[in-house]
Amino acid sequence: MNIENKITEYVAQVLVRLFGEQDFPEMQLQKTRKEFTGDYTLNVFPLLKITRKNPMETAGMIGEEMVKTVDFIESYEIVKGFLNLKITDAYWLDAFKEISSTENFGFVKDSGKTVMVEYSSPNTNKPLHLGHLRNNFLGYSVAEILKANGHKVIKTQIINDRGIHICKSMLAWQLFGDGETPESSGIKGDHLVGKYYVKFDQEYKKEIADQMAAGKTEEEAKKEAPILLSAQAMLKQWEAKEPEVYALWEKMNQWCYDGFGTTYKSMGVDFDTLYYESETYLYGKDFVSEGLEKGVFYKKEDGSVWIDLTEDGLDHKLVLRSDGTAVYMTQDIGTAIQRYKDYPDINQLIYTVGNEQDYHFKVLFLILNKLGFEWAKECYHLSYGMVELPHGKMKSREGTVVDADDLMQGMVDDAQKASELHGHVSDQTEEEQAALADMVGKGALKYFILKVDPKKKMMFDPSASIDLNGNTGPFIQYAHARIQSIIRRAEGVHPVTMEASELSDKELELIKMLNDYPTIVKEAGLNFSPANIANYVYDLVKQYNSFYQSSPIFNDENEAQTQFRVSLSAEVGKVIKSGMRLLGVQVPNRM
């Protein structure tokens, strides 16, 4: 049992003893703010109803009784109705010994729960960009955090590999590509496909302009541009599995998969199982038919199929086009059902998708519920805010898209430069230095993105993200490297022999912060928030640096103290590594 629970339990006992009351409001216990003495603070305001005394008196009676009866409570102090309880140093030293002897400190062994986490889910017509980075880092990290909470996790994605947008790239390549391949051009596969997606758009614009010059309205021109009609025709050919089109689709998709594979490797993310829209959209259609029979959906005169959600406060929503082809919703219905069929024992299905699709998922879950799937209530949309740039939105047409590969490479290059500047690792081989630059550059990027609450939109300033000072990944990595340097010099970590009475304030503060780690991991899991972990690790590092600055570790006169400080440093290092690991960030032993 953790200390918070112990304290609230004792307070409950005290209340029963002093006031004979069995039924009281939930205990409000929080950590004592820095400016007051004490470790935990009980807010007595909610208890006044049962004590029928003023805040001072109530706090005094409870504090008095706690000190008298609980061995690890040393003293109490009352400030404005807040009861501050101080824990004994001996308790904290014991807690530290416990922490250092715990394997995988902070992690839960087995919760018995299985969770599927979907993230990434790109379209196969263009490379990944900045928005995908937030998605991938978030999805991966949440999956790791859930594992740390003892859940079995299945990482997955839905690959959006069919549809008109894919045909646009294919058509443009057919018309203008002149047989260009990743091999012949030296261009990464996904970037090559993306190049033709852009090419299509350029041609399309040109044709619209031509048609308008010939007297058509803008609306007509947009609908009747020959290249668009060709793309639509190609989509039909694809659905009919016409060999030539199908072969082209397979070839260009493979270029994308190869390119994505490289990018995922560079990001450090992975998946346990994959779903393809081209395989699930037909399955979704089957359930639309079934829902139509059940009366969940209705058919309009033109043949399109809809659902009426006005009773749920929403609108009417299309689930199948009049020509019988599938929309996004159709395949999402199919994919969800397929997943529960493949993995019947999952307890939760998490979709990591941007908040511009909040409405879509509200509708999807409602539809699944109406189709009679019990598990619909286990579906959760992990909705994250958009990534904004200092100079406005990312728009592919205006060339303001921040490419994922380019951005990561830029970060690594900057890390390399910084490393050369400081020269701590100039004796290492080129390979080792390159690996370090990769670790630091990617660490900076991941930390920069993950330290922000996922629900909130975030500003991405490329020039600020490469700053290695302040609340950044490299700041944390540096602290870890410095700790490893201490351990190297100490030639290992030895058991603690120091007395509790010798502990300094800064040492006590560090122990208390280490003691919080399991609670942080738990909260991060409940909130699906890597930011909780990031902010905690940052605070821990700041506290450690302050300790490091003021407390000489290697002290010839007090061997026990030296060993303790090395041991404390080592534990801080372990928690830094563990926490960063949950963010998908590695930490170096030298940098």
Added chain:
RNA sequence: GGCUCCGUAGUACAAUGGAUAGUAUAUGGGUUUCCGGUACCUAGGAUCCAGGUUCGAUUCCUGGCGGAGCUACCA
């Protein structure tokens, strides 16, 4: 227009309804007999506006102002 989300120092981010609203960056002033100065210490600077609920509101409610997203037979 309708619906949803968001407004915290110059900028970027924190704060289960709790105490004097934290941190970074930028700006000013400091720290090397010592273990890695990518560090540490220190100063100034903020809750969009008006009401309401509450012992107590950055947090909850209402209205205004400002911003973003959704509102496609797109994904």
